[in-house]
């Protein structure tokens with residue numbers, strides 16, 4: 001799998017948030033987006049995930065057979081600021097929903113709900129309603145969603161917000177394991193994720209935008 005971002009520009013409301021962002025990620029690579037609040041990290045992630053149309057430029061996912069027209073929803077997981085879980089459903093019910101909804105598009109291996117819960121260190125509380133859990137426990141289960149349906153590209157917005165140090169290390173280990181199997185990761189963060197040999201892209205917000213982009 002390859003991810004090619006080419007000359008991307010994006011706008012929110014009336015404002016151009018960034019322009020001329022290009023990068024290519026090959027299997028196993030990670031890109032960490034840094035930059036101050038409002039600099040456009042979440043906006044870029046939403047463009048990559050196909051949730052926001054770029055003002056200019058293209059995002060292309062190319063699979064191992066060289067097929068370039070892969071839909072972002074088929075090849076990527078997007079973990080946003082919100083956890084996208086129903087408070088009144090149990091953890092198991094939430095994860096079962098996502099497993100069915102996302103489906104096994106690529107025919108690749110995925111974890112059972114029990115194994116995914118164990119992978120995030122919380123195998124004994126999957127029977128509880130999601131809304132009962134602490135903020136850190138909820139974030140861990142939001143991450144478990146990435147494990148119950150296989151997607152080669154993980155797009156992560158502040159994945160370690162609300163996490164303790166042990167969960168930070170756990171997430172870094174899961175991300176590294178995903179990369180070792182050929183996965184690609186793009187993550188926005190304010191704190192070091194501890195990823196091995198990750199590339200970095202510093203978002204600069206308005207300050208970095210060339211007015212000429214409107215041309």
Ligand SMILES: Nc1ncnc2c1ncn2[C@@H]1O[C@H](COP(=O)(O)OP(=O)(O)OP(=O)(O)O)[C@@H](O)[C@H]1O
Pocket residue numbers: 012013014017035036037038039040041042043044188203
């Ligand atoms: N729906 C919207 N309409 C108008 N402006 C928006 C909208 N969403 C975001 N913005 C603006 O776009 C800019 C970039 O926001 P974005 O969320 O991408 O930044 P960020 O780098 O992820 O910030 P943070 O570190 O605070 O999460 C901000 O100035 C924000 O106010």
